Amino acid sequence: MKMVVDEVAKNPVGEKTEGTARLDKRTKNLVKRIKPGEIAVIDHTDIDRVSAESIVETRPALVVNAACSITGAYPNLGPLIIIASGIGIVDEVGEVIFDLVSEGTTLSVSDGVVYREGEEIARGTPLTLDEIEERIERSKLRLGKHLGDFAANTMELLEAEKAILLESVELPHIATRFSGRHVLVVVRGPHYKRDLQALKPYIREMKPVLVAVDGGADALLEMGYKPAMVVGDMDSITDDALRRGAELVVHGYPDGRAPGRDRIDRLGLGYTTFHYPGTSEDIAMLIAYEKGAELIVVVGGHTNLIDFLEKDRRGMASTFLVRLRIGSRLMDARGLGQIYGQRLRPWHLALMVVAALIVVVIIVALSVPVRQFFSLIAMRLQVWLMKLQHLI
Numbered sequence: 001m002k003m004v005v006d007e008v009a010k011n012p013v014g015e016k017t018e019g020t021a022r023l024d025k026r027t028k029n030l031v032k033r034i035k036p037g038e039i040a041v042i043d044h045t046d047i048d049r050v051s052a053e054s055i056v057e058t059r060p061a062l063v064v065n066a067a068c069s070i071t072g073a074y075p076n077l078g079p080l081i082i083i084a085s086g087i088g089i090v091d092e093v094g095e096v097i098f099d100l101v102s103e104g105t106t107l108s109v110s111d112g113v114v115y116r117e118g119e120e121i122a123r124g125t126p127l128t129l130d131e132i133e134e135r136i137e138r139s140k141l142r143l144g145k146h147l148g149d150f151a152a153n154t155m156e157l158l159e160a161e162k163a164i165l166l167e168s169v170e171l172p173h174i175a176t177r178f179s180g181r182h183v184l185v186v187v188r189g190p191h192y193k194r195d196l197q198a199l200k201p202y203i204r205e206m207k208p209v210l211v212a213v214d215g216g217a218d219a220l221l222e223m224g225y226k227p228a229m230v231v232g233d234m235d236s237i238t239d240d241a242l243r244r245g246a247e248l249v250v251h252g253y254p255d256g257r258a259p260g261r262d263r264i265d266r267l268g269l270g271y272t273t274f275h276y277p278g279t280s281e282d283i284a285m286l287i288a289y290e291k292g293a294e295l296i297v298v299v300g301g302h303t304n305l306i307d308f309l310e311k312d313r314r315g316m317a318s319t320f321l322v323r324l325r326i327g328s329r330l331m332d333a334r335g336l337g338q339i340y341g342q343r344l345r346p347w348h349l350a351l352m353v354v355a356a357l358i359v360v361v362i363i364v365a366l367s368v369p370v371r372q373f374f375s376l377i378a379m380r381l382q383v384w385l386m387k388l389q390h391l392i
Contacts, residue, residue, distance in 0.1 A: 016110040017088070019061045021101050027051045028215065028236045034058045039107050041097060043067050047078030049190050050300075056085045062109055063089045064124065066097055070132060072139045079132050090114070093124035171290055172272045176229045176247050179292035182208035184299065184333075185284045186216035186227070188236060192300025193219055195333040199299065208297065211288060213280045216300065217241040231287070232280035234260030242267060249273075249287070251280045282322045289326045296326060299333040 017039070024030035025043040028051065034040055036059040043066040044051065055063060063069075069079040069091050082089055090112050097114065100121045101107065108115045114122040184203065186196060196219060202208075203225065212220055214232035218241050221227075230237065231249045242248065242264070248271035252258035256275075264271045276283045281301060288296050323330060 016108060017062045018106065018108040021064075021103065021105045021107045022060075023098060023101060023103055025066075025098070028054065031055060031058050032238065034060055037061050039064060039109065041066070041101060043095060043098070044069070046071055046073060046076045047082070049077050049081060050188060050192075052078035052081040053193075055082055056087065060087060063087060064093055064097065064107075064109065064114060064122075065089060065091050066093055066095045068092050069127060070135050070139075072135045072142075074142065075136045075139045077136070079127060080129075080136065083127065083129055083132060089127040090124040091127050093122040097122045169276075169286060169290055171287060172249070172274050174229075174247070174249070174272065174287060174291060176209060176211075176291075178209055178288050180294055182206045182295045182297065183211055183288040183293040184208040184297050185211045185213065185281070185288065185301075186220055187213045187281050187284075187298065187300040188215035188219065189281075189300030192216065193222075195299045196220070196223060199297070199333055202297075208295075209288070209293070211284050212237075212241075212246070213284050217244075217246065229284075229287075231274075231284040232260065234263050239267060242269060247272070249283070251276070251283060253277065278319060278322060282319055285326060285330065286322055289329060293329065295331060296329050297331050297333055301332065 019037055019039040020035075021039050021041050022030060022034040023041040027042050027044045027047070030040060030042060031051075031054040038060055039062050040055060040058070040060040041064045045067040047055075047065070047069045063082060069089055070076055079089055090109055093114060101116065105116060112124045112126045113120055114124070184199070186192065200223075203210075209229070210220055210225055210227045211229045211231060212227040214230070214234065215236035217227045217230045217237050221241055221244065226244060227241075227246045229247045229249060230242070231251065233251050234242065234248075248264060248269060250258050250260040250264060250271050250273045252261075252273045252275035254275060254277050258273050258275075261271075261273065274283050274287070276286070278286075281298075285296055285298065
């Protein structure tokens with residue numbers, strides 16, 4: 001079935017585009033510094049939804065990708081999101097562009113050819129809406145095989161890691177108090193900002209413990225919230241967010257690696273390392289559960305096949321077991337947002353009362369019989385009060 005996109009989303013890559021180049025092989029680092037109207041030069045195979053949404057928010061004039069934005073390995077919607085927003089993509093220009101272009105260089109791009117000071121330095125393929133949709137449709141035919149491979153890899157990982165995953169977890173020292181409280185875990189995943197916005201009434205009413213997984217901390221800060229804890233490899237969070245005083249838990253792996261440790265050491269911040277074979281999202285939920293959280297709500301969590309293919313994970317052994325372990329204490333943010341969006345608030349009742357009073361006042365003001373009725377009631381009340389005074 002063909003995807004429908006507004007006319008405004010037509011690809012502008014055939015036109016000449018000129019702008020300042022911002023380069024980074026890690027898209028999540030690039031979006032932190034690129035400005036509207038500049039040219040984003042990336043090296044991102046199969047652009048995922050979260051990265052695409054981050055690119056669109058920065059409003060570059062054009063995206064130049066050294067790699068293939070949509071290989072057809074699985075139906076990644078990132079390129080479609082970018083094109084649908086009116087931003088063109090010049091694809092597969094090759095890694096040589098990172099050798100030939102420096103940050104801040106002025107580039108001009110026309111029909112897939114990249115020029116610097118009038119000289120051609122790279123050539124790629126302008127992606128069109130029809131081409132992207134065709135690749136997505138073809139990739140859907142491969143999902144059955146992906147699902148089989150994914151299930152097999154999950155079982156292999158379960159067998160290899162079950163001793164670690166099933167035995168009692170030895171938590172590091174955690175200062176944040178979770179016992180008996182609601183916990184909101186914010187992951188930089190699909191629709192995380194939109195879901196977080198929908199949960200504002202829940203956050204205001206329940207005041208949950210806010211736990212961010214890497215870049216989720218920046219999303220919380222943007223909305224005026226301060227995370228109590230940050231968990232992860234610390235590769236997609238800003239230095240500013242790290243310095244906001246949250247308890248930092250660096251994700252370490254069973255082989256002793258802890259990729260985020262060096263960065264935290266350079267910043268001179270205190271932290272705890274938690275060695276666990278799963279994802280940072282898994283250990284955030286596991287910490288909350290083991291520390292006695294009453295309810296764990298996850299924003300932007302990865303729960304389906306496409307989510308895990310976008311994260312380039314072969315299986316979901318740890319995620320599967322963590323969710324089984326947490327059970328009924330775990331809730332998806334979207335479901336909770338719908339519940340809170342439909343709840344009757346005290347201010348709703350106040351508005352209803354005010355509206356009813358306004359109607360009564362209007363009726364009294366316009367109806368002679370009603371005014372006479374209230375006048376009679378007032379006279380009788382006055383007579384009754386006079387009798388009461390005589391008796392006293």
